[in-house]
Amino acid sequence: MMKLNFANANINFLGQRRIALTLSAILLVVSILLLVFRGLNFGIDFTGGTLIEVGYPDAVVLEEVRDQLEAGGFDRATVQNFGTSRDVLIRLAPREGEESAELSEEVLQVLRSGGPEGVDLRRVEFVGPQVGDELREQGGLAMLYALIGILIYVALRFEWRFSLGAVAALIHDVVITLGIFSLLWLEFDLSVLAAMLAVIGYSLNDTIVAYDRIRENFRRLRKDAVEKVMNKSVNQILSRTIITSLTTLLVLVCLFLLGGAVIQNFALALIIGVLVGTYSSIYVAAALALVLGVDRTVMLPVKKEGEELDDRP
Amino acid sequence: MNAYPSWKYLLIVVVILVGLVYSLPNLYPEDPVVQIAHSVTDEVDEDTRMQIRAILEGRGVDIKAEEFDGSQMMLRFDSTDDQMRAADILRNALTDNHSVGLNLAPATPDWLRAINARPMSLGLDLRGGVHFLMEVDMDAVGDNVAERYTSEFRTVLRDERIRYLAVERDGSAVEVRFEDPASRDEARDLLRREYRGDLDFSTRQSGEVHILTASISDDQLEAQRRLALQQNITTLRNRVDELGVAEPVIQQQGENRIVVQLPGVQDTARAKEILGATATLEFRLVDESNDPYEAERTGRVPANSRLYHERDGNPVLLQRRVMLTGDFINDATSGLAQDTGGAAVFINLDGQGARIFGRVTGENIGRLMGVVFIETTTDLVEQDGEMVRQVSRSEEVINVARIQDQLGRRFQITGLDSTREAHNLALLLRAGALAAPMSIVEERTVGPSLGQDNIERGFNSVVIGFVLVLIFMALYYRAFGLVANVALALNLVLIVAILSMLQATLTLPGIAGIVLTVGMAVDANVLIFERIREELRNGNSPQASIQAGYARALSTIADANITTLIASVVLFMFGTGPIKGFAITLSIGILVSMFTALMVTRAIINLTYGRQRRLKTLSI
Numbered sequence: 001m002m003k004l005n006f007a008n009a010n011i012n013f014l015g016q017r018r019i020a021l022t023l024s025a026i027l028l029v030v031s032i033l034l035l036v037f038r039g040l041n042f043g044i045d046f047t048g049g050t051l052i053e054v055g056y057p058d059a060v061v062l063e064e065v066r067d068q069l070e071a072g073g074f075d076r077a078t079v080q081n082f083g084t085s086r087d088v089l090i091r092l093a094p095r096e097g098e099e100s101a102e103l104s105e106e107v108l109q110v111l112r113s114g115g116p117e118g119v120d121l122r123r124v125e126f127v128g129p130q131v132g133d134e135l136r137e138q139g140g141l142a143m144l145y146a147l148i149g150i151l152i153y154v155a156l157r158f159e160w161r162f163s164l165g166a167v168a169a170l171i172h173d174v175v176i177t178l179g180i181f182s183l184l185w186l187e188f189d190l191s192v193l194a195a196m197l198a199v200i201g202y203s204l205n206d207t208i209v210a211y212d213r214i215r216e217n218f219r220r221l222r223k224d225a226v227e228k229v230m231n232k233s234v235n236q237i238l239s240r241t242i243i244t245s246l247t248t249l250l251v252l253v254c255l256f257l258l259g260g261a262v263i264q265n266f267a268l269a270l271i272i273g274v275l276v277g278t279y280s281s282i283y284v285a286a287a288l289a290l291v292l293g294v295d296r297t298v299m300l301p302v303k304k305e306g307e308e309l310d311d312r313p
Numbered sequence: 314m315n316a317y318p319s320w321k322y323l324l325i326v327v328v329i330l331v332g333l334v335y336s337l338p339n340l341y342p343e344d345p346v347v348q349i350a351h352s353v354t355d356e357v358d359e360d361t362r363m364q365i366r367a368i369l370e371g372r373g374v375d376i377k378a379e380e381f382d383g384s385q386m387m388l389r390f391d392s393t394d395d396q397m398r399a400a401d402i403l404r405n406a407l408t409d410n411h412s413v414g415l416n417l418a419p420a421t422p423d424w425l426r427a428i429n430a431r432p433m434s435l436g437l438d439l440r441g442g443v444h445f446l447m448e449v450d451m452d453a454v455g456d457n458v459a460e461r462y463t464s465e466f467r468t469v470l471r472d473e474r475i476r477y478l479a480v481e482r483d484g485s486a487v488e489v490r491f492e493d494p495a496s497r498d499e500a501r502d503l504l505r506r507e508y509r510g511d512l513d514f515s516t517r518q519s520g521e522v523h524i525l526t527a528s529i530s531d532d533q534l535e536a537q538r539r540l541a542l543q544q545n546i547t548t549l550r551n552r553v554d555e556l557g558v559a560e561p562v563i564q565q566q567g568e569n570r571i572v573v574q575l576p577g578v579q580d581t582a583r584a585k586e587i588l589g590a591t592a593t594l595e596f597r598l599v600d601e602s603n604d605p606y607e608a609e610r611t612g613r614v615p616a617n618s619r620l621y622h623e624r625d626g627n628p629v630l631l632q633r634r635v636m637l638t639g640d641f642i643n644d645a646t647s648g649l650a651q652d653t654g655g656a657a658v659f660i661n662l663d664g665q666g667a668r669i670f671g672r673v674t675g676e677n678i679g680r681l682m683g684v685v686f687i688e689t690t691t692d693l694v695e696q697d698g699e700m701v702r703q704v705s706r707s708e709e710v711i712n713v714a715r716i717q718d719q720l721g722r723r724f725q726i727t728g729l730d731s732t733r734e735a736h737n738l739a740l741l742l743r744a745g746a747l748a749a750p751m752s753i754v755e756e757r758t759v760g761p762s763l764g765q766d767n768i769e770r771g772f773n774s775v776v777i778g779f780v781l782v783l784i785f786m787a788l789y790y791r792a793f794g795l796v797a798n799v800a801l802a803l804n805l806v807l808i809v810a811i812l813s814m815l816q817a818t819l820t821l822p823g824i825a826g827i828v829l830t831v832g833m834a835v836d837a838n839v840l841i842f843e844r845i846r847e848e849l850r851n852g853n854s855p856q857a858s859i860q861a862g863y864a865r866a867l868s869t870i871a872d873a874n875i876t877t878l879i880a881s882v883v884l885f886m887f888g889t890g891p892i893k894g895f896a897i898t899l900s901i902g903i904l905v906s907m908f909t910a911l912m913v914t915r916a917i918i919n920l921t922y923g924r925q926r927r928l929k930t931l932s933i
Contacts, residue, residue: 055762104758105582122763124581128754131446142887149879157872191822194895197884198829201877201899205836208876212869240836240843243789247782247839248832254778255828260770262438266825 009235014227017287024172024284031179038182043189046136048129050092050103054111055120059085065111072110083261087122139193143174146200158211165288166207169280173203177273191266199273202248206241206281213237214286218296226295230286238282245278315859315923317916325916328908329803335810338425338432343417344377344389345396349403350412350554357386357411368406374399387418414558415577433812434560435576436820436894439768441761442576443584447549447751449569454541454749455485455534462487462512462527464635469507475500478522479616486528497523538569541748546571551744552587571751581758589751592688592741593639594660594726596670599681599713600630621685621710624728629710631683636673641666645742647735650727656735657727658742667722675719684712684726686738771824779805779831786835790842792932796917797838800909804834807905808898822895830902836873837910841866842933855928863915870911874903 013020044051062079065088069077074092082089092103104124111119127135147167155163174196181188213233221229249271256267349365351357362381365388369376376399378389390396396415403413417440419432437444459482466480466489477500478490491497501514504527512527529537546563549571553561562574578584600618605628614620618630643663650657662670674682687708712728729735759767783801786794808827812819845862853861878900885896922928 053763055760104756120760120762121758122760124756124758126753126756128448131755138887142883145887146880146883149883150876153876153879190892191825191895194822194825194884194892197880198895198899201880202833204876204880205833205873208873209840209869212872216865236847237843240839243839243843244833244836247785247835248829250781250785251778251828251832254781255774255825258770258774258777259825260767262767263771263821263825266822270829 009238010231011235011238012231013234013283014231014287014290016283017290020283021287021291024176024280027176027179028172031175031182034179034182035175038185040178040182040188041185042136043187043192044091044125044127044132045190046132046139046188047093048127048132050107051123051125052090052092052104052107052121053082053123054088054090054108055122056086056088056116057118057120058116060088060116062088065090068114069107069110071114072106074107074110077107087261135190139190142193142197143200146197147171150200150204154208154211158215159294161292161294162211162289165285165292165294166204166211168288169207169285170200170203172280172284173199173273173277176276177269180272181269186265186268189265191263192269195266195269195273198270199277202270202274203277203280206244206277207285209237209240210234210281210285211289214289214294222296227290229296230290234282234286241278241281245274248274315856315915315919317919321912322916322920325913328807332803332807332810334425334428335430335813336806338419338421338430339809339813341420341422341432343419343432344391345393346390346416346418347388347396347400347403348414348416349386349388349407350384350414356384357381361407361411362386365403365407368402369399372398372402374402389418389420412555414556416560417577431813431816433809433817433819435764435768436818436823437574437576437757437764438759438821439764439771439819440576441759441764442574443578443581444575444755444757445573445585445588445753446566446755447571447573447588448754449542449545449571450750450752451538451541451569454538455529456482457541457749458529458534458537459483459485459487462508462529466504466527467634469504470500473503475503483526485534486526489525489527491523491525492521494518494523497525501525542569542571544745544748545751548745548747549573549588552740555740555744556584556587570754577761581756585753587737587740589753590688590737590741592686592738594642594738594742595638595685595687596636597631597634597683597685598636598677599683600632601681603630605630621683621708623710623713624730629683629713631685631710636682637662637666637670639742640745641669642742645739647732647739649732650725653727655727656729656732657725658729658735658739659723659725660742662722671719671721674716678716678718680716681713682716683710684728685709686711686729767821771821775824775828775831778828782831782835786838790838790933792921793838793842793845793914793918796914796921797835797842797910799917800838800913801831801834803913804902804906804909805831807909808902811901811905812898817897818894819898820894822892823898826895826898827902830899830906833877834902834906834910837866837870837906838914840870841910841914845931845933849931849933855922855931858931859918859922863911867911870907874907878903 062081066077066079069075069079069090076093078091080089081087090107092107104121104126108119108121147170150170151163151167154166177196177199178188181192186192210233213236214230217229217233217236221232224232252267252271252274256264256271259267349357349361351361365386366376366379369388374395375391376388377391380387380389388399390399400413400415403411407413421431425431463480463482466487470477470480470489475496476492477496478492480487480489482488489497489500491500497516501516504512504525505514508527511530511533513530515526515528517524517526542565546565550561550563553563553573553575556575556578558575558578560576562572564572566572573588575584600615603615603618605620608614608618608620608630609628615630617633619633621629621631623629641662642660643666644661646659648657648659649655685708687706712726729738779801783798786797786801788794790797805827808830812823817823841862844866845858848858848861849855881896881899881903885893885900922931
């Protein structure tokens with residue numbers, strides 16, 4: 001029988017809360033510093049500009065493509081391989097005095113006229129700078145509203161300290177994931193933004209499961225100390241936390257390896273987010289609630305859910 | 314004992330059946346098709362259909378199947394090569410009025426079509442195509458409206474014999490100059506009656522000149538802008554129809570933007586040329602009493618005339634007053650002129666246009682008339698570090714000819730440089746003019762080869778990730794794992810069925826959303842199964858453990874899913890395009906997984922273990 005033996009796990013997670021919270025604080029500060037001083041490698045979705053993906057029938061030397069573009073007057077183009085050595089990604093910043101929407105046609109002509117036969121236009125993305133600004137603003141707003149919505153829901157279902165703890169854990173996960181994106185200078189585009197929102201959902205999922213168990217145990221184990229109850233709760237759900245992360249990661253790794261270059265950053269953002277989220281739901285979420293001063297008295301008895309929805313035994 | 318009332322089992326069976334039937338159409342492959350439509354009569358007649366069959370047969374292109382829905386003719390082919398060849402052949406062979414479009418049509422069997430079961434449509438990133446976001450230049454709307462008032466004021470004042478010095482547009486306001494305050498006040502009262510509510514009037518004096526200013530009221534401007542946007546959408550739709558694109562999406566986004574999605578379009582250059590162009594014609598009488606060369610040299614243009622240039626650079630003086638604008642044209646085709654053999658556009662006027670044009674040409678037989686070709690292009694240009702929109706309007710006289718006779722409903726225009734230009738002009742005249750210029754602020758084009766790649770890769774990653782999860786669950790939770798796997802498979806079927814029913818568009822981020830749901834849908838079962846294991850360890854009986862496991866996990870699952878749902882609903886509300894697709898599949902996935910992971914697994918477990926009174930162990 002295959003079974004990970006967490007059944008009798010009794011790890012003193014909350015006893016290590018100083019170490020965990022210090023580590024998290026350091027990671028957060030480093031991430032924020034990275035975001036402030038290094039920033040994110042925003043894709044054209046947010047900066048505006050033109051992106052052209054072309055496919056060659058055979059592997060192509062990037063240097064030649066660059067020379068060709070330079071000869072055609074596109075000296076500010078960045079050229080890189082995308083996925084395979086036959087696919088080339090060309091990025092152009094908005095150029096002065098030229099209509100941006102026409103650029104892609106011109107680039108393609110330059111490549112077709114001088115290079116090897118059979119250049120295939122695979123993708124063009126042009127985003128006007130104004131649209132880019134708006135997308136950035138909308139993305140930020142979407143994050144903010146999602147956080148507010150969650151804050152309210154958790155406050156209604158649990159208690160404000162849990163709510164604050166959950167949102168703090170969320171921000172923790174998102175900021176550290178962004179920090180890693182900044183550190184590795186991975187491109188941050190719309191799909192990564194979507195991944196960030198999925199990370200919010202995922203991280204929250206984990207935190208809620210933990211808080212749910214803490215609440216339940218507060219009501220059942222009336223004699224134990226607060227820290228002990230919390231520790232017990234985190235240990236009880238440990239196997240679930242790890243199994244769920246494992247299955248989700250299994251799928252995400254498939255997506256990362258097989259989904260193609262377009263979706264790679266999306267998958268990577270989620271992989272990082274799930275890893276950070278798993279860590280935070282084990283070490284940070286409960287510890288935060290404890291630090292915020294959650295104890296038995298704040299857990300007003302709430303009517304038990306689910307009983308009426310299920311049938312008699 | 315663990316048992317469901319029979320209605321629950323029935324409900325589950327019904328949901329599964331409906332889900333299976335509605336996801337079925339996605340299993341049938343899509344045929345490459347060529348669609349032929351007639352832009353004027355809206356019906357491809359029997360003769361043409363015969364002709365099309367004969368042409369393709371003659372060129373050795375095999376038609377797989379043929380359909381005719383009373384207006385459009387649809388030909389199915391075995392391969393995209395055949396489809397492309399057929400389209401090329403037909404584009405050359407058929408007259409201008411026919412549009413030939415490439416598309417993919419599902420090969421859904423009739424019985425499925427009869428219950429409205431259709432496959433989900435694929436997004437541009439999966440099938441290839443163009444996405445444009447176009448911004449309407451709202452400042453130009455005010456200018457255009459003021460321009461219209463300017464010429465109307467002239468007519469009204471002239472008809473009422475009120476003497477004025479000049480009528481000029483000043484931004485989105487109109488200024489009328491008078492010699493004396495009496496005629497100014499008379500004009501003000503007249504115009505105020507005429508344009509009640511639409512315009513705000515004010516008067517002032519500047520030296521010897523008395524000025525009446527009419528500015529467009531904010532309400533009126535707002536209404537005009539809405540109208541302009543609507544007209545642009547209509548015009549774009551007409552133009553897209555002319556291009557022969559099937560299943561296009563043309564929608565308003567925000568206050569001043571329009572989304573245009575053209576699946577399957579590969580010639581993006583032409584699509585841009587046609588969508589953004591504002592070409593139209595104007596007919597004006599030539600001012601024969603003044604010398605255009607002198608006007609050009611001295612820069613002094615007679616008050617009632619405007620200086621134009623012909624294509625070869627020669628100056629022409631045309632009267633300010635327009636005889637007819639392109640708005641009255643209801644059909645235009647391109648072809649070769651009967652007399653000269655050059656490129657020509659054959660114009661057909663609507664009833665009102667024919668009456669006006671008949672009257673003005675009848676009154677001016679023997680005089681010269683100029684045809685002005687007006688083209689407006691809008692460019693985004695960087696200026697002092699900021700992107701500004703620059704509208705350039707070119708007005709050229711393409712043809713000057715003596716009016717021989719009263720012109721009626723049909724006539725031809727020559728003077729264009731190429732047949733391609735004639736073809737485009739005819740198309741633009743047919744589709745109507747844009748009420749305000751637009752520029753492309755966002756473009757996403759996906760070539761068909763990338764679309765194919767995306768679909769294969771997306772599909773593979775879903776299948777492999779899914780299979781790995783299935784294997785893991787079966788190994789880790791054994792019999793219960795298998796039950797969870799049934800639920801997981803059903804989860805996938807139901808997501809596909811709901812997306813098909815909603816006729817939602819599946820995009821690459823949408824596939825990612827499905828993959829993510831697969832990962833997260835397991836979570837509910839993991840929660841329940843872990844709880845059952847815990848209950849068993851605490852020494853409870855298997856039946857009681859099942860009962861308690863489901864009951865206790867429920868609130869956790871509900872809380873966790875609702876919070877994720879909040880995040881994905883926010884995503885849906887704020888996101889555009891790709892993000893929306895992701896949010897839709899994620900939301901549907903969460904809801905469906907609640908049903909499959911809770912109800913379906915419980916039903917199977919109840920049926921398997923529920924009646925065994927002396928159950929000792931569970932395979933978990």
